[in-house]
Amino acid sequence: xxxxxxxxxxxxxxxxxxxxxxxxxxxxxxxxxxxxxxxxxxxxxxxxxxxxxxxxxxxxxxxxxxxxxxxxxxxxxxxxxxxxxxxxxxxxxxxxxxxxxxxxxxxxxxxxxxxxxxxxxxxxxxxxxx
Amino acid sequence: xxxxxxxxxxxxxxxxxxxxxxxxxxxxxxxxxxxxxxxxxxxxxxxxxxxxxxxxxxxxxxxxxxxxxxxxxxxxxxxxxxxxxxxxxxxxxxxxxxxxxxxxxxxxxxxxxxxxxxxxxxxxxxxxxxxxxxxxxxxxxxxxxxxxxxxxxxxxxxxxxxxxxxxxxxxxxxxxxxxxxxxxxxxxxxxxxxxxxxxxxxxxxxxxxxxxxxxxxxxxxxxxxxxxxxxxxxxxxxxxxxxxxxxxxxxxxxxxxxxxxxxxxxxxxxxxxxxxxxxxxxxxxxxxxxxxxxxxxxxxxxxxxxxxxxxxxxxxxxxxxxxxxxxxxxxxxxxxxxxxxxxxxxxxxxxxxxxxxxxxxxxxxxxxxxxxxxxxxxxxxxxxxxxxxxxxxxxxxxxxxxxxxxxxxxxxxxxxxxxxxxxxxxxxxxxxxxxxxxxxxxxxxxx
Numbered sequence: 001x002x003x004x005x006x007x008x009x010x011x012x013x014x015x016x017x018x019x020x021x022x023x024x025x026x027x028x029x030x031x032x033x034x035x036x037x038x039x040x041x042x043x044x045x046x047x048x049x050x051x052x053x054x055x056x057x058x059x060x061x062x063x064x065x066x067x068x069x070x071x072x073x074x075x076x077x078x079x080x081x082x083x084x085x086x087x088x089x090x091x092x093x094x095x096x097x098x099x100x101x102x103x104x105x106x107x108x109x110x111x112x113x114x115x116x117x118x119x120x121x122x123x124x125x126x127x128x129x130x
Numbered sequence: 131x132x133x134x135x136x137x138x139x140x141x142x143x144x145x146x147x148x149x150x151x152x153x154x155x156x157x158x159x160x161x162x163x164x165x166x167x168x169x170x171x172x173x174x175x176x177x178x179x180x181x182x183x184x185x186x187x188x189x190x191x192x193x194x195x196x197x198x199x200x201x202x203x204x205x206x207x208x209x210x211x212x213x214x215x216x217x218x219x220x221x222x223x224x225x226x227x228x229x230x231x232x233x234x235x236x237x238x239x240x241x242x243x244x245x246x247x248x249x250x251x252x253x254x255x256x257x258x259x260x261x262x263x264x265x266x267x268x269x270x271x272x273x274x275x276x277x278x279x280x281x282x283x284x285x286x287x288x289x290x291x292x293x294x295x296x297x298x299x300x301x302x303x304x305x306x307x308x309x310x311x312x313x314x315x316x317x318x319x320x321x322x323x324x325x326x327x328x329x330x331x332x333x334x335x336x337x338x339x340x341x342x343x344x345x346x347x348x349x350x351x352x353x354x355x356x357x358x359x360x361x362x363x364x365x366x367x368x369x370x371x372x373x374x375x376x377x378x379x380x381x382x383x384x385x386x387x388x389x390x391x392x393x394x395x396x397x398x399x400x401x402x403x404x405x406x407x408x409x410x411x412x413x414x415x416x417x418x419x420x421x422x423x424x425x426x427x428x429x430x431x432x433x434x435x436x437x438x439x440x441x442x443x444x445x446x447x448x449x450x451x452x453x454x455x456x457x458x459x460x461x462x463x464x465x466x467x468x469x470x471x472x473x474x475x476x477x478x479x480x481x482x483x484x485x486x487x488x489x490x491x492x493x494x495x496x497x498x499x500x501x502x503x504x505x506x507x508x509x510x511x512x513x514x515x516x517x518x519x520x521x522x523x524x525x526x527x528x529x530x531x532x533x534x535x536x537x538x539x540x541x542x543x544x545x546x547x548x549x550x551x552x553x554x555x556x557x558x559x560x561x562x563x564x565x566x567x568x569x570x571x572x573x574x575x576x577x
Contacts, residue, residue, distance in 0.1 A: 059450075061416075
């Protein structure tokens with residue numbers, strides 16, 4: 001399982017890159033591996049929308065499951081990755097890079113403290129494997 | 131083989147586990163007096179006696195095979211070629227269940243795929259699901275699909291007043307508690323131009339019927355255009371048999387076409403089972419309800435069929451599923467597919483033309499009577515409204531004395547159409563049947 005120490009994670013198997021007051025979100029290597037071949041991705045939230053933590057932002061479908069991408073903390077959507085709808089397989093190939101799903105302005109930075117670091121997320125994944 | 135696998139010991143140990151002594155204790159919540167009511171049943175009789183009794187009962191019914199029928203209003207009496215029943219009763223189809231395992235279900239899956247392809251051809255749409263229970267539930271699912279398409283942000287549904295009244299009722303039942311405003315059908319006078327004016331940014335779906343419940347044919351091109359401009363989905367409820375003759379709704383901007391497949395080889399059978407047709411455009415396929423069969427190739431490159439796009443469905447998507455329908459009306463869908471495949475494009479057109487011409491012959495004859503007149507002068511398919519000199523129920527009673535099943539009493543559904551009869555004529559009504567109807571109508575014009 002590939003992990004990056006400069007990212008934050010949550011128990012929805014999402015990663016968040018925090019740069020100033022901007023967060024970028026995608027799904028983890030563990031998540032794409034569990035889902036297997038991803039065939040569909042659609043961002044259902046709109047740019048400019050302010051969403052609470054855990055609000056649904058996007059949908060992902062693989063050949064065997066459907067999954068939802070949620071807001072990791074409260075924020076305003078500022079950009080979505082439209083290219084992913086046409087090439088959802090990129091989520092399998094490059095989950096931490098080209099497969100970023102959306103960017104948002106962080107509205108409540110305190111909530112970032114609840115996110116996991118790479119070590120804690122890895123432990124969480126291992127627990128589930130067992 | 132014993133039907134109940136539990137022994138007395140099993141039962142006692144299960145009761146003990148939940149802290150009860152006797153089986154009766156399980157029924158404590160049900161008042162004693164209604165628990166085991168005395169059923170006043172006759173003594174058992176022999177098979178021979180019961181056969182005789184059932185025959186007597188069934189012979190007391192009027193059957194459309196034996197009396198001319200002019201009743202339609204959503205369920206139509208058409209000729210059903212015997213080959214349909216022969217195919218339906220093959221046990222490979224008759225006993226088949228959910229085709230989740232493609233490796234053992236190719237026959238069922240291919241039959242559904244053929245049905246879907248035929249429905250797309252008929253409606254001019256790009257995608258058909260594997261079917262719903264009936265036309266009414268298909269329309270209700272169209273509403274749900276529109277809500278999903280707009281992600282729950284639009285809450286207004288416009289229904290034409292001349293969609294089948296039962297369909298409109300089912301839509302209301304189906305969507306209760308969802309916070310929708312369902313409107314447009316309060317008055318029979320609401321035309322499609324008036325529906326277009328009611329369209330706004332809150333409207334998720336606007337639906338009309340074609341031909342409408344009163345048999346009329348209208349080109350909904352401009353309503354389709356206005357709906358599209360307002361960002362609402364335009365849904366057309368069709369009689370599939372009429373599409374053998376009429377321009378398909380895809381040509382006037384329908385986003386969804388639904389209907390009841392009953393006219394295609396399915397008996398009236400006192401209201402069911404029928405089959406609900408649901409077709410739409412490719413762009414909406416992930417929001418579509420119901421199951422879907424797709425064509426693919428197996429590991430050896432051979433053509434095969436599978437359930438496809440299943441992550442839409444509730445066994446995978448759970449509470450976020452696009453619909454709670456996980457089944458289809460397989461046997462009845464097969465009946466429609468067999469009907470269409472043996473009729474062919476030309477045959478379907480001929481049946482539709484026969485219906486059209488016979489209905490127009492009947493309408494002209496009835497309109498020429500002194501005390502009856504056509505309520506509507508524009509184009510119609512095989513059903514039309516007649517203004518009658520007396521209450522329709524009374525006329526129908528008298529028609530029955532002559533062994534004729536009369537039309538539908540529209541006053542039941544539309545107060546302004548009291549004393550108006552909706553008459554359906556199909557290919558099975560002979561010229562003689564129609565002439566008899568006209569003669570008797572004239573005779574019973576007065577008390």
